[in-house]
Amino acid sequence: MRHKQRGAMRSVFWLLGLAAVAVALAMLVGHNQALVTVFWPPYRVDFSFNLLLFCLITGFVVIYAAMRGIAVLRELPLQAQRWRNQQIERSVVGALMDALSNQLSGRFVRAQSSADHALSQLKALPDSHGLRGEQLQVLAHLLIAESAQSLQDRGRRDEHLQAAMDPELARHAPEAYEGVLLRSVRWAVEDGDAAGARDQLALLPQGASRRVQALRLKLRVARLGGATADALDTARLLAKHRAFSPEASRSIVRGLATDTLREAHDLNQLRTVWKSLHADERKTSELALAVSTRANQLLRQRPDATDADRTETATLVRGWLEPVWQHFQSLEPLQQRQLVVALEQGADTLDAAWLARVEQLQRQLPNNAYLQYLAGQTCMQRQLWGKAAQLLGQASHTLKEPGLLRNTWCSLALLAEERGDEAAAQSAWKRAAQIQGN
Numbered sequence: 406m407r408h409k410q411r412g413a414m415r416s417v418f419w420l421l422g423l424a425a426v427a428v429a430l431a432m433l434v435g436h437n438q439a440l441v442t443v444f445w446p447p448y449r450v451d452f453s454f455n456l457l458l459f460c461l462i463t464g465f466v467v468i469y470a471a472m473r474g475i476a477v478l479r480e481l482p483l484q485a486q487r488w489r490n491q492q493i494e495r496s497v498v499g500a501l502m503d504a505l506s507n508q509l510s511g512r513f514v515r516a517q518s519s520a521d522h523a524l525s526q527l528k529a530l531p532d533s534h535g536l537r538g539e540q541l542q543v544l545a546h547l548l549i550a551e552s553a554q555s556l557q558d559r560g561r562r563d564e565h566l567q568a569a570m571d572p573e574l575a576r577h578a579p580e581a582y583e584g585v586l587l588r589s590v591r592w593a594v595e596d597g598d599a600a601g602a603r604d605q606l607a608l609l610p611q612g613a614s615r616r617v618q619a620l621r622l623k624l625r626v627a628r629l630g631g632a633t634a635d636a637l638d639t640a641r642l643l644a645k646h647r648a649f650s651p652e653a654s655r656s657i658v659r660g661l662a663t664d665t666l667r668e669a670h671d672l673n674q675l676r677t678v679w680k681s682l683h684a685d686e687r688k689t690s691e692l693a694l695a696v697s698t699r700a701n702q703l704l705r706q707r708p709d710a711t712d713a714d715r716t717e718t719a720t721l722v723r724g725w726l727e728p729v730w731q732h733f734q735s736l737e738p739l740q741q742r743q744l745v746v747a748l749e750q751g752a753d754t755l756d757a758a759w760l761a762r763v764e765q766l767q768r769q770l771p772n773n774a775y776l777q778y779l780a781g782q783t784c785m786q787r788q789l790w791g792k793a794a795q796l797l798g799q800a801s802h803t804l805k806e807p808g809l810l811r812n813t814w815c816s817l818a819l820l821a822e823e824r825g826d827e828a829a830a831q832s833a834w835k836r837a838a839q840i841q842g843n
Contacts, residue, residue: 434454434455434458437454437455439453439454440452440453440454441453441454441457490530493526493529493530496526497523497526497527497541498541500519500520500522500523500526501519501520501523501541501544501545501548503515503516503519504516504517504519504520504523504545504548504549504552505548507519508548508551508552508555511555513552513553513555513556514552514556516548516549516551516552517548517549517552517553519548520545520546520548520549520552521545521549523541523545524542524545524546524549527541527542527545537578539573539574539576539577539578539581540577540578540580540581542569542574542578543569543574543575543578543581543582543584543585544581546565546566546568546569546585547565547569547581547584547585547588549561549565550562550563550565550566550569550588551588553565554592554595559596562592566585566589566592569581569582569585570582570585570586570589579610583609583610583613586605586606586608586609586613587609587613587618587619587622589605590602590605590606590622590626591622593605593626594622594625594626594629597629599626599629599630599631600630602622602625602626602629602630603626603630606619606622606623606626617643617646617648620639620642620643620646620648621643621648623635623639624636624639624640624643627639628661633661633664633665633668634665636661637658637661637662637665640654640657640658640661641658641683643657644657644658658686659686659689659691659692662682662686662692662695663691663692663695665678666678666679666692666695666696666699667695667699669699669703670703671703672700672703672704672714672717672718672721675696675699675700675703676721679696679725688728690729690732690736690740691740693725693726693728693729694726694729694740694743694744694747696725697722697725697726697743697747698743698746698747700718700721700722700725701718701722701747701750703718704718704750715751715754716751716754718750718751719750719751719754719755720751720754722747722748722750722751723748723751723755723759726744726747726748729744730744730748730762730766733766733770733776734770738775741773741775742775742806742809744775745775745776745778745779745809746809748763748779749778749779749782752779752782752783752786753786755783755786760783760787763776763779763780763783764780767779767780767796772803774799774800774803774804774805775804775809777796777797777799777800777803778796778797778800778804778809778812778813780796781793781794781795781796781797781799781800781813781816782797782812782816784796785797785816785819785820790820790823790824793816793820794817794820797813797816797817797820798817800813801813801814801817807840810840811837811840814833814834814836814837814840815833815834815837817829817833818830818831818833818834818837821833
Protein backbone atom coordinates (compact mmCIF):
# COMPACT_ATOMS: atom_id res chain seq x y z
CA MET A 406 0.00 0.00 0.00
CA ARG A 407 2.80 2.39 0.87
CA HIS A 408 4.61 1.50 -2.36
CA LYS A 409 1.55 2.47 -4.42
CA GLN A 410 1.22 5.74 -2.56
CA ARG A 411 4.88 6.57 -3.21
CA GLY A 412 4.42 5.79 -6.93
CA ALA A 413 1.38 8.09 -7.15
CA MET A 414 3.23 10.93 -5.43
CA ARG A 415 6.18 10.51 -7.77
CA SER A 416 3.90 10.72 -10.81
CA VAL A 417 2.33 13.90 -9.46
CA PHE A 418 5.75 15.54 -9.02
CA TRP A 419 6.77 14.51 -12.57
CA LEU A 420 3.62 16.10 -14.00
CA LEU A 421 4.24 19.27 -12.02
CA GLY A 422 7.82 19.36 -13.25
CA LEU A 423 6.83 18.90 -16.90
CA ALA A 424 4.19 21.58 -16.57
CA ALA A 425 6.76 23.96 -15.11
CA VAL A 426 9.17 23.26 -18.01
CA ALA A 427 6.38 23.79 -20.56
CA VAL A 428 5.42 27.10 -18.98
CA ALA A 429 9.04 28.23 -18.94
CA LEU A 430 9.52 27.34 -22.64
CA ALA A 431 6.26 29.07 -23.58
CA MET A 432 7.32 32.24 -21.78
CA LEU A 433 10.76 32.08 -23.38
CA VAL A 434 9.89 31.38 -27.01
CA GLY A 435 6.23 32.47 -27.28
CA HIS A 436 6.87 36.16 -28.05
CA ASN A 437 10.61 36.08 -28.50
CA GLN A 438 11.60 38.35 -31.46
CA ALA A 439 15.32 37.99 -30.85
CA LEU A 440 17.72 37.25 -33.72
CA VAL A 441 21.16 35.72 -33.78
CA THR A 442 23.50 37.08 -36.48
CA VAL A 443 26.50 35.10 -37.67
CA PHE A 444 29.20 37.03 -39.58
CA TRP A 445 31.38 35.03 -41.96
CA PRO A 446 32.97 37.58 -44.30
CA PRO A 447 31.77 38.41 -46.84
CA TYR A 448 28.55 36.72 -45.62
CA ARG A 449 26.04 37.51 -42.94
CA VAL A 450 23.43 35.04 -41.73
CA ASP A 451 20.50 35.89 -39.43
CA PHE A 452 18.85 33.18 -37.33
CA SER A 453 15.83 33.26 -35.18
CA PHE A 454 16.77 32.69 -31.55
CA ASN A 455 14.03 30.04 -31.25
CA LEU A 456 15.41 28.14 -34.25
CA LEU A 457 18.92 28.22 -32.87
CA LEU A 458 17.68 26.98 -29.49
CA PHE A 459 15.79 24.15 -31.18
CA CYS A 460 18.84 23.16 -33.24
CA LEU A 461 21.06 23.09 -30.16
CA ILE A 462 18.65 20.89 -28.24
CA THR A 463 18.14 18.59 -31.22
CA GLY A 464 21.90 18.34 -31.81
CA PHE A 465 22.54 17.51 -28.19
CA VAL A 466 19.92 14.74 -28.28
CA VAL A 467 21.31 13.31 -31.56
CA ILE A 468 24.90 13.35 -30.33
CA TYR A 469 23.94 11.79 -26.99
CA ALA A 470 21.92 9.04 -28.75
CA ALA A 471 24.82 8.36 -31.11
CA MET A 472 27.30 8.06 -28.26
CA ARG A 473 24.97 5.75 -26.34
CA GLY A 474 24.53 3.62 -29.46
CA ILE A 475 28.27 3.34 -29.96
CA ALA A 476 28.72 2.39 -26.28
CA VAL A 477 26.04 -0.28 -26.59
CA LEU A 478 27.72 -1.70 -29.69
CA ARG A 479 31.06 -1.83 -27.93
CA GLU A 480 29.51 -3.62 -24.95
CA LEU A 481 27.81 -6.28 -27.09
CA PRO A 482 30.78 -8.74 -26.97
CA LEU A 483 31.11 -8.26 -23.21
CA GLN A 484 27.39 -8.75 -22.72
CA ALA A 485 27.49 -11.86 -24.85
CA GLN A 486 30.39 -13.23 -22.80
CA ARG A 487 28.57 -12.31 -19.60
CA TRP A 488 25.46 -14.10 -20.82
CA ARG A 489 27.44 -17.22 -21.70
CA ASN A 490 29.15 -17.16 -18.29
CA GLN A 491 25.82 -16.70 -16.60
CA GLN A 492 24.43 -19.75 -18.38
CA ILE A 493 27.48 -21.79 -17.39
CA GLU A 494 27.22 -20.54 -13.82
CA ARG A 495 23.58 -21.55 -13.66
CA SER A 496 24.48 -24.95 -15.05
CA VAL A 497 27.30 -25.36 -12.51
CA VAL A 498 25.11 -24.27 -9.61
CA GLY A 499 22.37 -26.61 -10.79
CA ALA A 500 24.84 -29.51 -10.96
CA LEU A 501 26.08 -28.72 -7.46
CA MET A 502 22.50 -28.58 -6.16
CA ASP A 503 21.85 -31.96 -7.75
CA ALA A 504 25.03 -33.30 -6.15
CA LEU A 505 24.01 -31.98 -2.74
CA SER A 506 20.49 -33.37 -3.09
CA ASN A 507 21.82 -36.79 -4.08
CA GLN A 508 24.35 -36.65 -1.25
CA LEU A 509 21.63 -35.95 1.31
CA SER A 510 19.41 -38.68 -0.10
CA GLY A 511 22.19 -41.28 0.05
CA ARG A 512 22.81 -41.50 -3.71
CA PHE A 513 26.53 -41.06 -3.43
CA VAL A 514 27.50 -42.26 -6.93
CA ARG A 515 25.04 -39.83 -8.54
CA ALA A 516 26.32 -37.10 -6.28
CA GLN A 517 29.87 -37.71 -7.51
CA SER A 518 28.72 -37.66 -11.15
CA SER A 519 26.93 -34.33 -10.71
CA ALA A 520 29.91 -32.78 -8.92
CA ASP A 521 32.29 -34.08 -11.63
CA HIS A 522 30.06 -32.48 -14.26
CA ALA A 523 30.22 -29.17 -12.41
CA LEU A 524 34.03 -29.40 -12.24
CA SER A 525 34.34 -30.13 -15.96
CA GLN A 526 32.25 -27.08 -16.80
CA LEU A 527 34.29 -24.86 -14.49
CA LYS A 528 37.57 -26.08 -15.96
CA ALA A 529 36.31 -25.28 -19.47
CA LEU A 530 36.06 -21.59 -18.58
CA PRO A 531 39.17 -19.52 -19.39
CA ASP A 532 38.51 -17.15 -16.49
CA SER A 533 36.03 -17.94 -13.71
CA HIS A 534 37.05 -15.34 -11.13
CA GLY A 535 33.93 -13.31 -11.70
CA LEU A 536 31.77 -16.38 -11.22
CA ARG A 537 33.15 -17.18 -7.77
CA GLY A 538 34.62 -20.17 -9.54
CA GLU A 539 37.11 -20.94 -6.79
CA GLN A 540 34.34 -21.31 -4.25
CA LEU A 541 32.34 -23.51 -6.62
CA GLN A 542 35.39 -25.69 -7.27
CA VAL A 543 36.02 -26.14 -3.55
CA LEU A 544 32.39 -27.10 -2.97
CA ALA A 545 32.45 -29.56 -5.89
CA HIS A 546 35.62 -31.24 -4.61
CA LEU A 547 34.16 -31.32 -1.10
CA LEU A 548 30.95 -33.02 -2.29
CA ILE A 549 32.94 -35.64 -4.17
CA ALA A 550 35.15 -36.27 -1.14
CA GLU A 551 32.10 -36.47 1.13
CA SER A 552 30.49 -39.06 -1.14
CA ALA A 553 33.75 -41.00 -1.33
CA GLN A 554 33.93 -41.02 2.47
CA SER A 555 30.43 -42.46 2.62
CA LEU A 556 31.45 -45.11 0.07
CA GLN A 557 34.64 -45.88 2.06
CA ASP A 558 36.73 -44.88 -0.98
CA ARG A 559 39.52 -43.22 0.96
CA GLY A 560 41.82 -42.91 -2.04
CA ARG A 561 39.40 -40.75 -4.00
CA ARG A 562 38.43 -38.90 -0.85
CA ASP A 563 42.02 -37.89 -0.14
CA GLU A 564 42.56 -36.94 -3.80
CA HIS A 565 39.68 -34.48 -3.89
CA LEU A 566 40.41 -33.33 -0.36
CA GLN A 567 43.88 -32.24 -1.42
CA ALA A 568 42.42 -30.58 -4.52
CA ALA A 569 39.96 -28.64 -2.37
CA MET A 570 42.80 -27.49 -0.11
CA ASP A 571 44.78 -25.98 -2.99
CA PRO A 572 46.38 -22.70 -1.78
CA GLU A 573 45.11 -20.75 -4.79
CA LEU A 574 41.53 -21.86 -4.13
CA ALA A 575 41.93 -21.22 -0.41
CA ARG A 576 43.09 -17.65 -1.08
CA HIS A 577 39.95 -16.78 -3.06
CA ALA A 578 37.47 -18.85 -1.02
CA PRO A 579 38.61 -18.77 2.65
CA GLU A 580 35.21 -19.71 4.12
CA ALA A 581 34.90 -22.79 1.93
CA TYR A 582 38.50 -23.72 2.77
CA GLU A 583 37.71 -23.58 6.49
CA GLY A 584 34.75 -25.87 5.88
CA VAL A 585 37.01 -28.35 4.08
CA LEU A 586 39.40 -28.36 7.04
CA LEU A 587 36.57 -29.04 9.49
CA ARG A 588 35.28 -31.91 7.35
CA SER A 589 38.78 -33.38 7.09
CA VAL A 590 39.09 -33.30 10.88
CA ARG A 591 35.78 -35.12 11.22
CA TRP A 592 36.85 -37.77 8.73
CA ALA A 593 40.15 -38.27 10.56
CA VAL A 594 38.22 -38.75 13.81
CA GLU A 595 35.95 -41.30 12.13
CA ASP A 596 39.06 -43.14 10.92
CA GLY A 597 40.56 -43.07 14.43
CA ASP A 598 43.53 -40.96 13.26
CA ALA A 599 44.07 -38.62 16.20
CA ALA A 600 47.43 -37.32 14.91
CA GLY A 601 46.02 -36.47 11.48
CA ALA A 602 43.03 -34.76 13.07
CA ARG A 603 45.33 -32.61 15.23
CA ASP A 604 47.35 -31.64 12.15
CA GLN A 605 44.22 -30.52 10.33
CA LEU A 606 43.02 -28.58 13.37
CA ALA A 607 46.34 -26.75 13.50
CA LEU A 608 45.70 -25.44 9.95
CA LEU A 609 42.53 -23.64 11.00
CA PRO A 610 42.78 -19.84 11.31
CA GLN A 611 42.63 -18.46 14.81
CA GLY A 612 39.10 -17.15 14.42
CA ALA A 613 37.75 -20.40 12.99
CA SER A 614 39.38 -22.48 15.73
CA ARG A 615 37.24 -20.72 18.37
CA ARG A 616 33.92 -21.56 16.73
CA VAL A 617 31.61 -24.04 18.37
CA GLN A 618 31.92 -26.58 15.55
CA ALA A 619 35.70 -26.47 15.75
CA LEU A 620 35.61 -26.79 19.54
CA ARG A 621 33.33 -29.83 19.27
CA LEU A 622 35.78 -31.49 16.93
CA LYS A 623 38.70 -30.50 19.15
CA LEU A 624 36.95 -32.17 22.07
CA ARG A 625 36.49 -35.38 20.08
CA VAL A 626 40.12 -35.31 18.93
CA ALA A 627 41.40 -34.76 22.46
CA ARG A 628 39.33 -37.65 23.82
CA LEU A 629 40.40 -39.86 20.91
CA GLY A 630 44.08 -39.10 21.54
CA GLY A 631 43.81 -39.50 25.31
CA ALA A 632 44.60 -35.83 25.98
CA THR A 633 42.19 -35.57 28.88
CA ALA A 634 43.47 -32.20 30.12
CA ASP A 635 42.97 -30.59 26.69
CA ALA A 636 39.56 -32.22 26.42
CA LEU A 637 38.61 -30.77 29.80
CA ASP A 638 39.63 -27.24 28.77
CA THR A 639 37.72 -27.58 25.51
CA ALA A 640 34.63 -28.87 27.30
CA ARG A 641 34.72 -25.83 29.57
CA LEU A 642 34.82 -23.54 26.53
CA LEU A 643 31.89 -25.38 24.97
CA ALA A 644 29.95 -25.05 28.21
CA LYS A 645 30.74 -21.33 28.23
CA HIS A 646 29.42 -20.99 24.66
CA ARG A 647 26.32 -23.03 25.63
CA ALA A 648 27.05 -25.69 23.04
CA PHE A 649 25.36 -28.26 25.30
CA SER A 650 22.51 -28.16 27.73
CA PRO A 651 23.52 -27.22 31.31
CA GLU A 652 23.03 -30.81 32.50
CA ALA A 653 25.06 -32.26 29.62
CA SER A 654 27.81 -29.68 30.11
CA ARG A 655 28.15 -30.50 33.80
CA SER A 656 28.17 -34.21 33.07
CA ILE A 657 30.85 -33.92 30.36
CA VAL A 658 33.09 -31.64 32.43
CA ARG A 659 32.66 -33.83 35.50
CA GLY A 660 33.50 -36.98 33.55
CA LEU A 661 36.61 -35.47 31.98
CA ALA A 662 37.77 -34.06 35.32
CA THR A 663 37.34 -37.51 36.87
CA ASP A 664 39.43 -39.05 34.08
CA THR A 665 42.10 -36.40 34.62
CA LEU A 666 42.27 -37.25 38.31
CA ARG A 667 42.50 -40.95 37.58
CA GLU A 668 45.47 -40.37 35.27
CA ALA A 669 47.60 -38.87 38.07
CA HIS A 670 50.64 -41.05 38.79
CA ASP A 671 51.61 -39.80 42.24
CA LEU A 672 50.21 -37.76 45.10
CA ASN A 673 51.95 -34.52 44.09
CA GLN A 674 50.56 -34.71 40.57
CA LEU A 675 47.13 -35.52 41.96
CA ARG A 676 47.29 -32.48 44.23
CA THR A 677 48.33 -30.30 41.30
CA VAL A 678 45.48 -31.55 39.13
CA TRP A 679 43.00 -30.98 41.94
CA LYS A 680 44.18 -27.39 42.40
CA SER A 681 43.87 -26.77 38.64
CA LEU A 682 40.15 -27.52 38.74
CA HIS A 683 37.71 -24.65 39.08
CA ALA A 684 36.35 -23.83 42.51
CA ASP A 685 32.81 -24.88 41.60
CA GLU A 686 34.13 -28.17 40.22
CA ARG A 687 35.99 -28.95 43.44
CA LYS A 688 32.72 -28.54 45.33
CA THR A 689 31.02 -31.44 43.53
CA SER A 690 30.70 -34.67 45.46
CA GLU A 691 31.67 -36.85 42.49
CA LEU A 692 35.04 -35.18 42.01
CA ALA A 693 35.85 -35.04 45.72
CA LEU A 694 35.15 -38.76 45.99
CA ALA A 695 37.15 -39.45 42.82
CA VAL A 696 40.25 -37.58 44.02
CA SER A 697 40.05 -39.25 47.45
CA THR A 698 39.69 -42.70 45.93
CA ARG A 699 42.64 -42.07 43.62
CA ALA A 700 44.80 -40.87 46.51
CA ASN A 701 44.12 -44.07 48.47
CA GLN A 702 44.83 -46.15 45.36
CA LEU A 703 48.20 -44.44 44.86
CA LEU A 704 49.07 -45.07 48.50
CA ARG A 705 48.24 -48.78 48.23
CA GLN A 706 50.38 -49.05 45.08
CA ARG A 707 53.45 -47.90 47.03
CA PRO A 708 55.07 -50.80 48.87
CA ASP A 709 57.62 -48.41 50.41
CA ALA A 710 55.01 -46.05 51.88
CA THR A 711 55.90 -44.84 55.37
CA ASP A 712 53.65 -43.84 58.24
CA ALA A 713 54.29 -40.21 57.34
CA ASP A 714 53.02 -40.88 53.81
CA ARG A 715 49.90 -42.55 55.14
CA THR A 716 49.24 -39.70 57.53
CA GLU A 717 49.75 -37.11 54.76
CA THR A 718 47.39 -38.95 52.42
CA ALA A 719 44.75 -39.39 55.12
CA THR A 720 44.92 -35.69 55.98
CA LEU A 721 44.51 -34.68 52.35
CA VAL A 722 41.60 -37.09 51.88
CA ARG A 723 39.78 -35.76 54.93
CA GLY A 724 40.28 -32.19 53.73
CA TRP A 725 38.84 -33.05 50.33
CA LEU A 726 35.91 -34.97 51.79
CA GLU A 727 34.94 -32.53 54.53
CA PRO A 728 32.46 -30.58 52.29
CA VAL A 729 30.98 -33.88 51.12
CA TRP A 730 30.63 -35.17 54.69
CA GLN A 731 28.49 -32.18 55.58
CA HIS A 732 25.89 -33.32 53.03
CA PHE A 733 26.05 -37.04 53.78
CA GLN A 734 22.28 -37.48 53.93
CA SER A 735 21.78 -36.07 50.41
CA LEU A 736 24.29 -38.47 48.84
CA GLU A 737 23.24 -41.51 46.87
CA PRO A 738 23.93 -44.92 48.49
CA LEU A 739 26.86 -45.58 46.14
CA GLN A 740 28.41 -42.23 47.02
CA GLN A 741 27.90 -42.89 50.72
CA ARG A 742 29.76 -46.17 50.32
CA GLN A 743 32.62 -44.44 48.46
CA LEU A 744 32.84 -41.80 51.18
CA VAL A 745 32.96 -44.38 53.96
CA VAL A 746 35.59 -46.48 52.18
CA ALA A 747 37.76 -43.42 51.52
CA LEU A 748 37.64 -42.36 55.18
CA GLU A 749 38.21 -45.91 56.41
CA GLN A 750 41.65 -45.97 54.76
CA GLY A 751 42.87 -43.42 57.30
CA ALA A 752 40.75 -44.49 60.26
CA ASP A 753 43.84 -45.05 62.40
CA THR A 754 44.81 -41.37 61.97
CA LEU A 755 41.42 -39.83 62.69
CA ASP A 756 41.70 -36.99 65.20
CA ALA A 757 39.24 -36.29 67.99
CA ALA A 758 37.29 -33.77 65.89
CA TRP A 759 36.65 -36.24 63.09
CA LEU A 760 35.82 -38.99 65.54
CA ALA A 761 33.21 -36.72 67.10
CA ARG A 762 31.76 -35.97 63.67
CA VAL A 763 31.45 -39.66 62.84
CA GLU A 764 29.78 -40.49 66.16
CA GLN A 765 27.41 -37.52 65.94
CA LEU A 766 26.26 -38.36 62.41
CA GLN A 767 25.90 -42.03 63.32
CA ARG A 768 23.62 -41.08 66.18
CA GLN A 769 21.57 -38.89 63.84
CA LEU A 770 21.25 -41.77 61.36
CA PRO A 771 21.34 -44.87 63.58
CA ASN A 772 20.01 -47.21 60.88
CA ASN A 773 22.53 -46.27 58.20
CA ALA A 774 24.68 -49.37 57.63
CA TYR A 775 27.62 -47.44 56.19
CA LEU A 776 27.83 -45.16 59.22
CA GLN A 777 27.57 -48.16 61.54
CA TYR A 778 30.48 -49.75 59.68
CA LEU A 779 32.64 -46.60 59.69
CA ALA A 780 31.94 -45.84 63.35
CA GLY A 781 32.65 -49.44 64.29
CA GLN A 782 35.98 -49.50 62.43
CA THR A 783 36.95 -46.16 63.98
CA CYS A 784 36.14 -47.40 67.50
CA MET A 785 38.14 -50.54 66.81
CA GLN A 786 41.17 -48.44 65.85
CA ARG A 787 40.71 -46.53 69.13
CA GLN A 788 40.55 -49.86 71.01
CA LEU A 789 36.97 -49.25 72.10
CA TRP A 790 36.22 -52.96 71.80
CA GLY A 791 32.73 -53.04 73.23
CA LYS A 792 31.35 -50.19 71.22
CA ALA A 793 33.09 -51.42 68.08
CA ALA A 794 31.58 -54.90 68.50
CA GLN A 795 28.12 -53.41 68.98
CA LEU A 796 28.29 -51.17 65.88
CA LEU A 797 29.89 -53.81 63.67
CA GLY A 798 27.36 -56.38 64.82
CA GLN A 799 24.55 -54.05 63.73
CA ALA A 800 26.30 -53.43 60.41
CA SER A 801 26.66 -57.18 59.76
CA HIS A 802 22.87 -57.50 59.65
CA THR A 803 22.20 -54.55 57.34
CA LEU A 804 25.17 -54.31 54.98
CA LYS A 805 24.60 -55.71 51.50
CA GLU A 806 27.89 -54.83 49.83
CA PRO A 807 30.13 -57.97 49.84
CA GLY A 808 33.44 -56.18 50.37
CA LEU A 809 32.32 -54.18 53.36
CA LEU A 810 30.40 -57.12 54.80
CA ARG A 811 33.49 -59.29 54.55
CA ASN A 812 35.57 -56.64 56.33
CA THR A 813 32.89 -56.43 59.01
CA TRP A 814 33.07 -60.15 59.79
CA CYS A 815 36.86 -60.07 59.78
CA SER A 816 36.79 -57.24 62.32
CA LEU A 817 34.24 -59.12 64.44
CA ALA A 818 36.52 -62.16 64.36
CA LEU A 819 39.46 -60.07 65.59
CA LEU A 820 37.31 -58.59 68.35
CA ALA A 821 36.22 -62.06 69.41
CA GLU A 822 39.83 -63.19 69.56
CA GLU A 823 40.67 -60.12 71.59
CA ARG A 824 38.15 -61.03 74.25
CA GLY A 825 39.09 -64.75 74.07
CA ASP A 826 35.88 -66.09 72.50
CA GLU A 827 37.35 -68.68 70.11
CA ALA A 828 33.97 -70.08 69.04
CA ALA A 829 32.67 -66.65 68.01
CA ALA A 830 35.96 -65.90 66.28
CA GLN A 831 35.85 -69.13 64.27
CA SER A 832 32.24 -68.46 63.29
CA ALA A 833 33.08 -64.92 62.17
CA TRP A 834 36.08 -66.10 60.15
CA LYS A 835 33.89 -68.71 58.51
CA ARG A 836 31.28 -66.12 57.57
CA ALA A 837 33.99 -63.89 56.11
CA ALA A 838 35.42 -66.77 54.10
CA GLN A 839 32.02 -67.65 52.71
CA ILE A 840 31.48 -64.09 51.50
CA GLN A 841 34.89 -64.07 49.92
CA GLY A 842 34.10 -67.32 48.12
CA ASN A 843 31.00 -65.73 46.62
